[in-house]
Amino acid sequence: MSGLRLFNLKGDVTEAVPRLAEVEADVQGIVEAHMETLLGVRFLASEYSTGPVHGGRIDSLGLDENGSPVIVEYKRGVDAGVVNQGLFYLSWLMDHRAEFEHLVRDRLGVTAASQVLWSGRRLICIAGDFTRYDVHAVREHRRSIDLVRYRLFGSDLFGLETVASVSGGMQVARRARRQAVVRPAADVQGASMVELAHAVDEALLGLGDGVNRVERKTYRAYQRLRNFACLCPPQRSKLLVYLKVDPKDVDLVPGFTRDVSGFGHHGTGDLEVKLRTLRDVERAQDLFRASYAAA
Numbered sequence: 001m002s003g004l005r006l007f008n009l010k011g012d013v014t015e016a017v018p019r020l021a022e023v024e025a026d027v028q029g030i031v032e033a034h035m036e037t038l039l040g041v042r043f044l045a046s047e048y049s050t051g052p053v054h055g056g057r058i059d060s061l062g063l064d065e066n067g068s069p070v071i072v073e074y075k076r077g078v079d080a081g082v083v084n085q086g087l088f089y090l091s092w093l094m095d096h097r098a099e100f101e102h103l104v105r106d107r108l109g110v111t112a113a114s115q116v117l118w119s120g121r122r123l124i125c126i127a128g129d130f131t132r133y134d135v136h137a138v139r140e141h142r143r144s145i146d147l148v149r150y151r152l153f154g155s156d157l158f159g160l161e162t163v164a165s166v167s168g169g170m171q172v173a174r175r176a177r178r179q180a181v182v183r184p185a186a187d188v189q190g191a192s193m194v195e196l197a198h199a200v201d202e203a204l205l206g207l208g209d210g211v212n213r214v215e216r217k218t219y220r221a222y223q224r225l226r227n228f229a230c231l232c233p234p235q236r237s238k239l240l241v242y243l244k245v246d247p248k249d250v251d252l253v254p255g256f257t258r259d260v261s262g263f264g265h266h267g268t269g270d271l272e273v274k275l276r277t278l279r280d281v282e283r284a285q286d287l288f289r290a291s292y293a294a295a
Contacts, residue, residue, distance in 0.1 A: 004159070006157065018151040018152065019151070020128045020151070023076060024076040027150055031060070031074070032046055039226065041064045041065075042108060045058075046059070047059065048103075056088070056089065058073075061103065063104060063116070065226065066216055066227065067112070067117040067120070069116060071090055073085060073123070075128065078128060082134070083123075086125055090121060090123050090143060097116075100116070101116055104116060120214050121143075122146070124146045126149075128151075129149055129163075130147050135163065139164070141166070143168050146166075148160050148162055148225065197234060200231060203284075203285065204288060207289060210224055211292075216266075219231060219233075219242075219267035223295075224292060225295060227295070228269075229242070231267075232266055237276060238275060238276045240265075240272060240273070241272070242268060245269070245294065247270055256274055256280065256283065257287070269291070271291075
């Protein structure tokens with residue numbers, strides 16, 4: 001995986017040599033069995049038939065943490081057709097929304113089916129590697145596409161590495177994205193909340209490449225293959241951000257950080273961070289980075 005070397009430190013130090021799967025189905029089986037843990041996607045169906053007209057089968061169908069439909073396509077090694085194949089199925093999916101929502105209703109229930117976020121539909125391609133033409137192609141398409149390289153290490157280690165990640169909304173100018181943050185904040189509070197919302201948005205988007213932003217009615221998700229932060233609409237004098245950081249690994253500070261693993265809330269993440277001032281955003285930077293790295 002891009003120069004990564006993995007060593008077992010128990011006993012004599014030995015290197016776990018990376019390898020590809022014997023067959024594509026092995027990769028598919030691993031991911032489908034642990035899809036929510038690996039990708040943040042709830043598994044719906046495997047080898048889903050697109051019917052006699054299209055004459056194809058979608059490797060995996062799922063629904064991500066934000067309710068967005070997800071198609072996952074697998075290749076054992078390098079395959080020049082993986083992106084085009086996935087895009088073909090993504091177009092098919094948009095023409096069969098009712099069929100997909102029926103599948104969601106059967107697997108996950110009525111509530112999940114009623115909250116499908118079609119504007120956030122995604123394609124995830126998992127392969128042994130990708131060419132520079134694949135990377136260029138996904139950047140030319142106005143679709144949310146993730147190219148993910150896999151490797152097996154030894155008998156029980158499985159690695160994933162994001163090679164490229166493009167959001168369907170990435171063509172929106174930075175200024176326009178900033179304005180989108182201003183509107184809801186300005187309706188609730190004055191200039192201080194607007195400034196605070198700007199600062200949080202810039203901090204999360206600026207953590208690295210491949211950060212996608214997904215808008216839902218009750219929160220805004222910042223995504224790097226999986227969600228790593230969810231920002232709720234401003235309250236009277238504070239912003240709440242939920243992070244994918246284990247609260248047990250954090251020295252919780254009353255009034256600033258809170259373990260919400262046992263509480264229901266909008267968005268995803270077990271660590272709640274309460275922001276009232278720009279100084280709080282600075283205090284939260286290490287937590288933002290830790291959540292980004294974990295995703």
